[in-house]
Amino acid sequence: MKKIALYPGTFDPITLGHVDIAQRATQLFDEVIVAIAANPSKQPLFDLDNRIALAESALAGLPRVRVCGFSNLLIQFAQTQHACCIVRGLRAVTDFDYEFQLAGMNRQLAPDLETVFLTPSSDYAYLSSSLVKEIAAHGGDISAFVPNNVARALAVL
Ligand code: COA
Secondary structure (H helix, E strand, C coil): CCCEEEEEECCCCCCHHHHHHHHHHHCCCCEEEEEEECCHHHCCCCCHHHHHHHHHHHCCCCCCEEEEEECCCHHHHHHHCCCCEEEEECCCHHHHHHHHHHHHHHHHHCCCCEEEEECCCHHHCCCCHHHHHHHHHCCCCCCCCCCHHHHHHHHCC
């Protein structure tokens, strides 16, 4: 049976760190679904359709990766997609508490759904979408941190 992993997040916007994790996940799974949460509580800069479009274009070079938006519970969406696993990136020890809590709650809700943590390349260990947006808002160079299409989208805001 095909092993499908779900890589969820807000992706506001997708960064090269996210692309790196998605690419690593393709080495472990037959198919990787980048699952973009509507997440209105985070008040995203890009609306869901734009975040999906930016991610699709950024991930076009990875054939076994597809992008979906979702607005229900992560475990419910994972079940509808027949995913066996959730993939999350761990950049530093500071991510751990939150990720441990998320994985623990998801396991309580769906005991058969495993969570796998992958670490990004050290080039992206300090990267976050918020920092990228802040640097871009002040006219800084973000070309080393995001795909070209995302850099262009941030430049016109
Ligand atoms: N490279 C760069 N940045 C990374 C990264 C990587 N490899 N991995 C994480 N990040 C950053 C993100 O850019 C983001 O930064 P920001 O907050 O500064 O913008 C931060 O780490 C965490 O964001 P993200 O990975 O997108 O996760 P999230 O915390 O925004 O999303 C969900 C969490 C969507 C998985 C969670 O809210 C969820 O499952 N929601 C659905 C509803 C649900 O089921 N809730 C119950 C959960 S028990």
